[in-house]
Amino acid sequence: MTALQTAALIIFVLSVSYIYSKADIKGAFAASGTRLAIVNATALLLLFWLFRLHTSLGPDIHFLLTTALTLTLGFRIATICATFCLIITCIAGSVSWSMLGVQGIATILIPVGLTYTVYALSFHKIPRNFLVYIFLCAFLPAALALGAAMLTLAGYYVLDGIYDSYAIIDNYVMIIPLMLFPEALLNGTAITLLVVYKPEWVYTFHDKFYFDDQ
Template identity: 85%
Template sequence: MTGLQTAALLLFLLSVTYIYRKADIKAAFAAAPTRHAIVNATALLLLFWLFRLQTSLGPDIHFLLVTALTLTLGFRLATLCATLCLLIVCAVGTVPWAMLGVHGITTILIPVGLTYTVYALSFHRIPRNFLVYIFLCAFIPAALVLGVSMLSLAGYYVLEGIYDTHAIIDNYLMIIPLMLFPEALLNGTAITLLVVYKPEWVYTFHDKFYFDD
């Protein structure tokens, strides 16, 4: 394990430990809607993270789905559920254990934090309505966090010399524009369906804020 991997692992573990201590896990599982949301969202996220495009010319490529997870479960539970998924992905060998901290930061902490920041800013600074919630809190952040996540991971690979710069540009960074719209559509559609059919599962959505006058 390199020095950068060790530093990333320590930062990730400290962050997750702090979030775990602040989260009320018992209360979350005591409420049936929240419990169902946690189980279903975690299973879906794990499915997307296990099936990824693996190439010998660059890093693996997969959808994040973290924006929908964050809007559904909130900042703390989303971080913890995504961490559980990452641990399982590492356990089955899809991601090396040495990369746990790096992937934890680039695919969990940054995306979850960025998504929740955009949601909080839109909630407090922009007039609330259903379309604002769907497009500004789900569609746009999903594309944004995917781009930031992939750029961060690419920067790490270049710094560590794991992949050649040209390989990263040609086989990874060039894929980002093609991934943005599907990622946005995937997260936006998931949140739209949840808000319509299972609004009690979505932690960040309330009728009194987005529908009631």
Template identity: 45%
Template sequence: MENTVQFSTIQLIASIISLIVAYLLFKNLPLTQLKVNKKLQHLVFGCCASVFILWMFRTGIYEGLTVHFLWLAALPLILGFRWAMFSACLVLLGVTLTGEENVNMLGVNFLLGVLLPISITYGIYSFTFHKLPRNIFIYIFLCAFIPGALTIALKMMALSGYYYLDGVYDWPTIHDNYFIITSLMLFPEAMFNGMTITILVIHKPHWVCTFHDKLYLKNNHTP
């Protein structure tokens, strides 16, 4: 007998929403640029490879309650929102195909593990760009370091809520083996994303889509 994938109600709803969101995000994405624009090609697939490796190295006792670095605060700063979503989706498909994530969790992981972190980061970047002084230290700290901590905290809290509401695990199991680790992941994730952006804006600023020398270095002023 062939194995069939069983979806819970929440998983099915999440999958449908994910398909709609993915269609709206990618329907006008100029994928042909990946063929003609070598810089974009190298950045997108280089980021894919980097994030894939990070997501493969994970730890945890119970299935699903695993912890790993995200690097999803730096990703939209480097690629922009839609290309970051595209890159992260390829990684999510990759770790699902390799068996690190369950197929029935694809929709949930897309919404809580990809869309939520990247949207939060890009939202913070957009706010700081339009409302705060355009300063390199503000860019690094408020757009990369703090979002790094926020993204992993929100992802882990959201997934904790999902596992409890869907009845996958009881709350003591989730709390003792997953939720409680959230505080331990905040600083490492923040530092990892902050250092990534710091190194790139110093040595390879042209690789960072959202960073512009004339705005953050030569023309520091309040918008």
């Protein structure tokens, strides 16, 4: 394990430990609707993370789905569930254990934090309506989160000398624009369907804010 990997692991473990200490896990599982949302969202996320595109010319590529997870479960529970999925991918061999911290920061802490920040800002600073929630809180953060995650990983791979900068730019960074719209569409569609058919599962959505006040 390199120095960068060790530092990333320490940061990730400390961050998740703090978030876990502030999360109401028992309360979340006590409500049947929330319990179902956690189980189903975590299972879907794990499915997407296990099936990834392995390339011989650069890092693996896969959709994140963390924006939909964050909007559905909230910042704390989403971080914990995503961490659980990351550990399972390490056990399955899809991700190296030495990369746990780096992957945790790039694909969990940054995307979840970015998504919840955009949601919080839009909730408090922009007039609330259904379209704002779907497009500004789901579609936009999903694209931003994936871009930020992939750029973070690209920077790490170059800094740690795993790939040279030319290989990363040609085989990884250049793919980012192609991934943004599918990621945004995937998350936006998932949240739209949940809000329409299972709004009680979505932690960040409330009828009284997005419909009743209109």
